[in-house]
Amino acid sequence: MTKLTKNGKRVGCFIIHEMYGTCAGDNTLSYYMKEQGYITYCCTPATCYNSCDAMNPNIYYEWLHFAEKELAHFVNECYTVVVIGYSIGGLIGIHLAEKYRVDALITINAPIYISDFRGLVGMLQYEPEKKSHSNVNRVVISTLYNLLNFKKLVNQAKRKLSKLHCPLLVIQSKKVKIINWSSAHYIFENVCSREKEIQFFPKSGHYILCDSERQLVFIRVHQFIEKAMESKLMVEGYI
Template sequence: MKGCLFIHGFTGAPYEVEPLANYFKETTNWVIKVPTLPGHGVTLALKGHTYNDWVSHAEKELLELMKQVDEVYVIGFSMGGIIASYLAAKYNVSKLILLSAAAYYVNPKQLMLDFKEMVKDFLKGSIYENELFNRYKKKIVQTPLRSTLEFQKLVKVIKPYLEKITLPVLIVQGECDGIVPVKSAHYLYNTIPSEMKELCLLPGSKHLVCHGEDYEHLKKLVEDFLHDHNNDVKHVNPSQQINIH
C-alpha cells in the first residue's frame, strides 16, 4: 500500500493542493493525507504558533501515515515544500515533489506586474473581481509580523537539510510566480544532491500552480513521476530543464 502526504503553504490551507490530492484519491487506492498546519486554514489564527509547531505537525502526520502504508510520497507546496524537504531528508520517503517551494520569497518583478494589474482593475472599478487582490488582502490583514519571521526562521533552519536529500525529486515552478521567484527552483535543483531529480517550469502559472492554467500539465507531470518505476535512474540536468508549453 502506498501513501501520499500533501503539505500546504504559509498562511494557506489544504485548498492550495486539493486539486492534486483529490485527483489521486479518485484514481488510486493510496492513503492520501492533507493536514492543516497549526494556525492555518480558511480563517487564520497564527498568533502564538512557531515554525516548530508547523514542522512538528507535519512530522506527526508523516509518522502516522508511515504506520499505515509500505511506501510514502511527500508533496509540498510553497512553505510546505521546505517542510517536505526536511521530512524527506530525515525519514524513509520514496519520492519528493516540490511545488513552488519557497527557498526564496517574493519575486519583485512579477509582483510589480501583478500590482499594475490590480491598479488597472481598481481604476476600472473592478478591483473586487481581481483574484489575487481578493486572495492576498485577507492574508495580509490576518498575518502577524511575528509569524512571517517564524516562516523566515523555518527556511533558514531547514536549508541545510536540502544537501541530505538523495531520493527522486520533482521540482515544479510557475514562471509567473510573484511570491516565490524562479531562482528558488534553480537553487533547490542545484543544492539537492540527488542524482534522480527533475526541474519543470510552467510558463503560464503564478504561485498557486494547482489552480493555474498549466494545471493539466502539472497533473500529468506529477502522475508520471509518481507512477514511473524507472525514475530512480532519471536525471535531468540544468541544460535539459522541461518547460511546459
C-alpha cells in the same frame, strides 16, 4: 497503478499545502491522486493553530511538529510515502524528507527567494475565525511572527538540502510574482539526489494548483511518482 503495491498496501501521497490552503473539492491534487489509486493525506501549516497560540515567536516548530505527527500516523497505512510540498509546504516537505528518509519528494513553488515582500505578507497573514476590531493587533503581530518564522524555515530547509538523497521533482511556475523562480534552481542544484528532475510551467502563477496548467501539473506529479516507485519495486525484486 495496481502494480505499485506491496503486501496489499499502496503508495501514499502526503501533501502539505500553502499556509492557509484548502484540500477540499474535486479539482485538487489530492482528489486527482486518489483517482489514480493512491492513498492521500492533505494538511496545511495553519491547521496547528487549532491547538496553539498563533502569536507565537517560534510557531515554525509547531508547523514542523504537526506535520511530523501527521506523517507518523499516515505511514502506517502505506507501503511507501511520497511527500508533496506546495509553497511553504515545500519547505516543510524538505524537513520531513531529510528527517524521515521518505522515498520521494516533490516541491511545488517552494519559496527560497522572495520577489514580492507584500505578496509574501498576504500569503502568511493570519486570519482569525471571528473578525473584529479587537483582533486587528492580533492579526498584525501574528503575521509578523509568521514572517519571522518563515525566514527560520527557509534557512533550515537550505541547510538540509545537501542531506537529501531521495528522488526529487522540483515544479516551478514562471508567472509567479511572490517567489523568484530561481528558487527552483537552488533546490535542484543543492540536493544530492541521483534521481532528480525539474519542470517549469510558463503560464501559471504562484497558486499553480488552481491555475490554468493544474491538470498538466497533476499528470507530471503522477508520472514522476510512478517512475520513482517502479524503480524502487524493481530494486526490491517485486516487479
